[in-house]
Amino acid sequence: MSEIIPVTGHYVERIASTEALADLVARSEAExxxxxxxxPWCGTSAMANEAMADVAGRIGVIDVARHHxxxxxxxxxxxxxxxxxxxxxxxxxxxxxxxxxxxxxxxAVNQALVAARDAPEDAAPVS
Numbered sequence: 001m002s003e004i005i006p007v008t009g010h011y012v013e014r015i016a017s018t019e020a021l022a023d024l025v026a027r028s029e030a031e032x033x034x035x036x037x038x039x040p041w042c043g044t045s046a047m048a049n050e051a052m053a054d055v056a057g058r059i060g061v062i063d064v065a066r067h068h069x070x071x072x073x074x075x076x077x078x079x080x081x082x083x084x085x086x087x088x089x090x091x092x093x094x095x096x097x098x099x100x101x102x103x104x105x106x107x108a109v110n111q112a113l114v115a116a117r118d119a120p121e122d123a124a125p126v127s
Contacts, residue, residue: 037071037084
């Protein structure tokens with residue numbers, strides 16, 4: 001089970017199991033979600049984490065330092081090569097946008113979420 005942390009404009013869930021990951025990805029059928037691979041010991045990841053605080057959407061945070069296996073599960077589910085830090089927008093169970101390291105900005109993730117909400121169901125993924 002994941003812990004939901006309500007924050008103004010978005011919800012953050014700490015994902016600590018493959019079941020919680022599957023549940024969040026399933027929710028992407030109704031609305032786009034963001035998966036965020038985060039290493040709390042990494043300076044670059046800390047900067048990306050600050051940017052994610054300004055993202056308006058549902059975010060699943062995977063602590064890849066504690067749960068390396070979940071970071072790999074995200075790669076398998078999304079078909080996006082693992083990186084950390086990494087943000088992946090998922091809609092309809094598939095990755096439609098992703099960025100890593102300094103490509104993770106609140107503006108970029110928010111724009112990707114809006115595009116995912118507005119795109120037709122059969123739109124091609126964007127990266």
